[in-house]
Amino acid sequence: MVSTPVAAASGRQYLPALSENPSPNQYLLPLTARLKGQNLEIGGCELPELVERFGTPLYVLDEETLRQACRQYREAFVQHYPAESLVIYASKAWNCMAVCAIVGSEGLGIDVVSGGELHTALQAGLKPDTMYFHGNNKSVEELQLAVEVGCTIVVDNWLELKTLVELSSANAERPVRIMLRLTPGIECHTHDYIRTGHLDSKFGFDPEQLDDLFRYISQQPELNCIGLHAHIGSQIFELQPHQDLTGVMVQWLKKAAAYGLPVTELDIGGGLGIRYTESDDPPSIEAWVQVICQGIIAACEQQQVTLPKLIAEPGRSLIGSACVTAYRVGSQKTVPNIRTYITVDGGMSDNPRPITYQSVYRALIANKMNAPLTQTVRVAGKHCESGDVVIQEAELPETASGDILVVMATGAYNYSMASNYNRIPRPAAVLVNNGEASLILQRETYQDLIRQDCLPERLLPAGG
Ligand code: LLP
Numbered sequence: 001m002v003s004t005p006v007a008a009a010s011g012r013q014y015l016p017a018l019s020e021n022p023s024p025n026q027y028l029l030p031l032t033a034r035l036k037g038q039n040l041e042i043g044g045c046e047l048p049e050l051v052e053r054f055g056t057p058l059y060v061l062d063e064e065t066l067r068q069a070c071r072q073y074r075e076a077f078v079q080h081y082p083a084e085s086l087v088i089y090a091s092k093a094w095n096c097m098a099v100c101a102i103v104g105s106e107g108l109g110i111d112v113v114s115g116g117e118l119h120t121a122l123q124a125g126l127k128p129d130t131m132y133f134h135g136n137n138k139s140v141e142e143l144q145l146a147v148e149v150g151c152t153i154v155v156d157n158w159l160e161l162k163t164l165v166e167l168s169s170a171n172a173e174r175p176v177r178i179m180l181r182l183t184p185g186i187e188c189h190t191h192d193y194i195r196t197g198h199l200d201s202k203f204g205f206d207p208e209q210l211d212d213l214f215r216y217i218s219q220q221p222e223l224n225c226i227g228l229h230a231h232i233g234s235q236i237f238e239l240q241p242h243q244d245l246t247g248v249m250v251q252w253l254k255k256a257a258a259y260g261l262p263v264t265e266l267d268i269g270g271g272l273g274i275r276y277t278e279s280d281d282p283p284s285i286e287a288w289v290q291v292i293c294q295g296i297i298a299a300c301e302q303q304q305v306t307l308p309k310l311i312a313e314p315g316r317s318l319i320g321s322a323c324v325t326a327y328r329v330g331s332q333k334t335v336p337n338i339r340t341y342i343t344v345d346g347g348m349s350d351n352p353r354p355i356t357y358q359s360v361y362r363a364l365i366a367n368k369m370n371a372p373l374t375q376t377v378r379v380a381g382k383h384c385e386s387g388d389v390v391i392q393e394a395e396l397p398e399t400a401s402g403d404i405l406v407v408m409a410t411g412a413y414n415y416s417m418a419s420n421y422n423r424i425p426r427p428a429a430v431l432v433n434n435g436e437a438s439l440i441l442q443r444e445t446y447q448d449l450i451r452q453d454c455l456p457e458r459l460l461p462a463g464g
Contacts, residue, residue: 014278014362014408023284024069025274025317028362028408030062030324032432040366040406043432047326047366050430050437051404056328057346059415059429061440063102065322066411069285070106073314076289081297083307088132090270090315091117093412098431098440099319100124111313112151115142122149132179132267132313134229136203143167152177154229154267156204161216161223168222175224178217179267182207184230184248188241188271204230210252214259225261227311228252231269234316237282239291242268246295254305267311268292274320276409277360285317316412323411325350325427326366329403330382340377342396344405347381348388349421351407351414355387363394366404371397379405383422415441423449 014028024031034041039048043062051058070087077085088109091100095117100110101124109130112118121131131151135142138153138160146153147167155161155178168176181204199206205213217225230249232241249266256263273282283291292312300307327344334340353359363379365371373395381388390407399405418426425444430437 014364021072022068023072023286024065024321025272025282026284027321028275028277030065030322031068032062032064035369038367038369038371040364040369042324043437044435045432045437047404047406050432051326051328053437054428054430054439055443056326056404057344057350057427058326059323059350059410059427059441060326061099061319061323061411061429061431063322063431063433066099066102066319067106069318069322070103070108072285073289073312073318074107076286077293077310077312080290080293081307081310084309086130086309086311088130088267088311088313089318090313091121092416093315094319094323094414094416095120096415096429096441097124098438100126103318109311111315115139115145118142118145118149118151132311134181140167147176150174150177152179152226154179154181156181158205161213165220165222175222177224177226179227179229179265180205180213180225181229181231182210182252184232184245186232186241186244186248188233188236188238207248207252210255214256214261218259218261225256225263227263227265227267227308228256229267229269231313232271234271235273236271237273237280239283239288242271242288243291243295245269246292247299250296250299250303250305253308254303257305263308264306265309265311266296267313268296270312270314270316272314272317274317274409274412277362282317285314288317320412321409323409323414323429325407325410325414327405327407329365329399329401329405331401332399340375341380342377342394342399342405343380343382344390345382346424346427347383347390348385349381349383349419349424350427351390351410352417352419353413354390354392355385356417361391361407361409363391363396363405363407365397365399366406368397368399368403373397375399379407383424385421420444420449425449 032043039046073087088111089103090111100121104126110121111132113135128149128151133146133151134154136156183201183204185199272288327346330343332342348355379391379394428443429441431440
């Protein structure tokens with residue numbers, strides 16, 4: 001049977017892009033999504049076959065969409081920025097070895113926020129010279145590891161700065177590369193938990209302290225302050241806050257020059273949003289990059305500052321739309337005159353975003369793609385918690401137990417925030433491309449769940 005594009009065949013609203021250069025963050029399904037008869041196909045693999053082979057819940061990651069997003073960021077910078085630039089993947093969105101290896105092979109650097117993320121990226125073969133280590137409370141051990149490895153450390157506060165001076169004082173011939181994270185005082189409209197650029201944030205230095213910071217650093221030969229960083233928040237659809245940020249950051253850059261510091265890099269953070277529902281309308285990757293480049297170029301011209309090396313660190317917009325989560329439908333319950341609940345075999349442990357941020361997702365039935373949408377139901381998870389609802393109001397066709405329910409745009413902050421709540425094993429993840437499916441994360445087993453448990457001898461059942 002020939003694959004046909006979802007757009008043509010189903011007439012549904014959840015369409016992957018079929019235009020010439022689609023921006024992955026603007027579509028609910030991965031770019032390779034197609035219809036094959038009644039079935040949804042991604043990366044040339046039909047969903048029913050994937051779940052038959054790998055079980056459910058299953059994260060299905062489309063390699064092509066992820067690579068496209070990486071390329072669009074890189075190409076947009078090459079096109080719109082005449083000086084050096086680097087895109088680093090904010091791996092908190094989804095940190096695992098395969099994902100690190102893919103983004104690394106596309107020429108991206110990586111942003112890590114813990115020793116664990118750093119270790120994973122190293123194991124995946126990424127090079128420390130394009131690694132940036134963030135975090136507002138890095139432990140001494142984490143800092144030690146970062147210094148040894150030789151990645152750039154994005155310093156968040158005075159304690160960290162002073163700890164780094166101590167750690168590196170034995171090694172003045174190889175100064176530690178640092179950036180300073182500052183809170184730019186820029187407001188943007190997103191969920192409160194994911195706003196970071198306003199002054200009342202736990203992250204970063206107050207720009208009021210810049211003179212003190214630059215003075216201090218200029219007296220520390222162990223520290224090589226190469227750049228300045230800011231990140232204003234996540235899932236942002238407006239371009240204005242980032243444009244405003246460019247002006248603010250160039251002012252900081254100018255100040256550094258006055259202290260004779262070799263600060264030549266500006267890291268503008270991430271934050272570009274993706275489409276989770278039809279009403280979401282994020283700018284394309286290219287539009288976002290263009291606004292930032294133009295902003296930096298204009299501000300540098302105006303303030304007579306040499307163009308810095310420009311760094312951006314997107315997470316969600318690189319990987320969010322590249323993945324779907326496939327579940328099996330289980331029990332159903334109809335509360336007369338109120339609603340029908342359809343339960344899936346996962347929920348808040350594999351996608352904690354709905355319960356944490358009231359995030360809204362869309363779903364479809366991957367083995368009934370042509371069936372008309374006849375009902376609005378609540379898709380509930382299997383955890384012992386009333387709030388474990390994957391989708392409050394999902395429009396679905398007639399759905400039976402055993403059907404495959406797919407939730408779209410689950411690539412970012414799903415696996416990376418997954419838990420074992422209710423001792424539910426974390427799902428497997430499979431990478432699809434050109435009809436091939438490769439396991440990138442094994443499904444956890446019950447044995448994995450008790451791997452770290454210790455049962456002191458005195459608690460063993462008598463006679464055991
Ligand atoms: N850089 C820094 C310093 C960050 O803190 C973040 C995200 C990023 C880059 C990447 O931002 P993105 O391009 O992904 O928007 N768990 C929340 C999102 C938390 C974002 C944390 N920082 C969620 O599920 O919506």
